[in-house]
Amino acid sequence: MSSAPSEYTQVAGPVVVIGAGPAGLTAALELVERGRSVTVLEADSVVGGISRTVVADGWRFDIGGHRFFTKVPSVKERWHKILDDDDFLTRSRLSRIFYNRKFFDYPLKAANALRNLGIVEAVRAVSSYLWARIRPPKDQSTFEGFVSARFGRRLYSIFFESYTQKVWGMHPSVMPADWAAQRIKNLSLGRAVLDALLPRRGGRTDVTSLIDEFLYPRLGPGMMWDRAAEQVTDRGGKIVMHATAEVIRHDAGKVTEIVVRTAEGEMTMPASGGVISSMPLGHLVNALEPAPPADVLEAASTLTHRDFLTVAITVPEDAAFPDNWIYIHEPAVEVGRVQNFGAWSPDMVEPGTTCLGLEYFVQEGDQLWTKADADLIEMARRELEYLGLADTEQMGGGWVVRMPKAYPVYDADYGAAIERIGKWLAEEVPMVQPVGRNGMHRYNNQDHSMLTAMLAVENLHGADNDLWAVNVDDDYHEEIVE
Numbered sequence: 001m002s003s004a005p006s007e008y009t010q011v012a013g014p015v016v017v018i019g020a021g022p023a024g025l026t027a028a029l030e031l032v033e034r035g036r037s038v039t040v041l042e043a044d045s046v047v048g049g050i051s052r053t054v055v056a057d058g059w060r061f062d063i064g065g066h067r068f069f070t071k072v073p074s075v076k077e078r079w080h081k082i083l084d085d086d087d088f089l090t091r092s093r094l095s096r097i098f099y100n101r102k103f104f105d106y107p108l109k110a111a112n113a114l115r116n117l118g119i120v121e122a123v124r125a126v127s128s129y130l131w132a133r134i135r136p137p138k139d140q141s142t143f144e145g146f147v148s149a150r151f152g153r154r155l156y157s158i159f160f161e162s163y164t165q166k167v168w169g170m171h172p173s174v175m176p177a178d179w180a181a182q183r184i185k186n187l188s189l190g191r192a193v194l195d196a197l198l199p200r201r202g203g204r205t206d207v208t209s210l211i212d213e214f215l216y217p218r219l220g221p222g223m224m225w226d227r228a229a230e231q232v233t234d235r236g237g238k239i240v241m242h243a244t245a246e247v248i249r250h251d252a253g254k255v256t257e258i259v260v261r262t263a264e265g266e267m268t269m270p271a272s273g274g275v276i277s278s279m280p281l282g283h284l285v286n287a288l289e290p291a292p293p294a295d296v297l298e299a300a301s302t303l304t305h306r307d308f309l310t311v312a313i314t315v316p317e318d319a320a321f322p323d324n325w326i327y328i329h330e331p332a333v334e335v336g337r338v339q340n341f342g343a344w345s346p347d348m349v350e351p352g353t354t355c356l357g358l359e360y361f362v363q364e365g366d367q368l369w370t371k372a373d374a375d376l377i378e379m380a381r382r383e384l385e386y387l388g389l390a391d392t393e394q395m396g397g398g399w400v401v402r403m404p405k406a407y408p409v410y411d412a413d414y415g416a417a418i419e420r421i422g423k424w425l426a427e428e429v430p431m432v433q434p435v436g437r438n439g440m441h442r443y444n445n446q447d448h449s450m451l452t453a454m455l456a457v458e459n460l461h462g463a464d465n466d467l468w469a470v471n472v473d474d475d476y477h478e479e480i481v482e
Helices: 022-033 073-082 110-134 143-151 153-168 178-183 189-197 221-234 281-287 294-301 373-387 414-428 436-440 446-459
Strands: 015-018 038-042 053-056 059-062 088-092 095-099 102-106 207-210 213-217 238-241 244-251 254-262 265-270 274-277 305-316 325-329 337-340 353-362 398-408 432-434 479-481
Touching (some): 022 038, 022 221, 022 436, 022 446, 053 221, 059 221, 059 353, 059 398, 095 153, 102 110, 110 143, 153 325, 213 221, 254 274, 274 446, 305 373, 353 373, 398 436, 432 436, 436 446
Parallel strands (some): 015 274, 095 325, 274 432
Antiparallel strands (some): 053 059, 088 213, 254 265, 305 353, 325 337, 337 353
């Protein structure tokens, strides 16, 4: 769908960027480098969005893990314009999966997979896969059908069903196949298991490996976005914290002004040069004045998010696992993934220690979200010990960080809703450019968020890039293809 017809382009007016995460700050940098007047509105007290780095009593930890790798040259160039080369560490990827109280290497190795699955389960998995080749599920429009058709029901139930439900809060049978198609490609866990159990003569020729190295700022991803914010202001841009865009007024396809709620009260600011928005897409739709048609508002109301909280626990370095992170496929615990931030960067932790980040996928207001911090820390300690990842007596301090609207949900209705909203925005308010993960309700990576921001800036200067086509490609982001 078209994004910004050139007849609406206004180069001279001030531009407002909503959100100071990777997408918003990238847009702001691109704009100030063009000499534009830019104001960035950030509702939180810190920049970086979900890519921030939390600092607590001298410890640093992320909201999830944030690897820096990309297939987009312009994004890589921007990273190295923000940070100096010696600010980056080159890290080796190490991750495993905890299932049935055993650790599976990821990507899997034949000996490890066979030993952990056992001969009986291995035979069942292969038989199920072969049956799926002969009689694939009729309905492959759901996550469950898509994965079962490609890897067999047995591998689906072992490695996908419970973990996917834990992450998204819904059963895979009611999730659309979009998520699986985007994230589960040739080197998914199922493919790796099958290659381990049924190695191909001569090996695979279509994919060599997952990306096994990545860059990482030595003080975490927040280091990148703190520095980016400094560069925006050094070039004359403004960043207003605790500022929420309440109303975006538009007329004849152009933006006139924005009503902003700040810590000091309500204010109105001009935005005749356009708006680049990384606020949740549904919120953007509801902020527009005049309001969109009823069907667009209805589409916006169906967009939902999965929220996220991290419990960080310190342990001695030699008591922790060596992985960057471990996926927890264990229904007996609430935790979905555990990060080891010392394995990301030794500068994130105190010498001789590390910090483990237990990640919980929640809904704002549910039992876990509202649980007291002290109770969450105690629960995290118990789960670490249950999983065998650390002993209680070795654990030190703990902290809790809650992150609302961390993941846009891919439910049965999201695709049609995004298509309707995107089409209306492109036709009626093209000077409002939605970008980034929440701005486009797309579960994209950091570099794709940045790329949408770069293309949005081009659109405000006369280009007609289709932002909705970004991150819709045939190559899995992490595959190295021969």
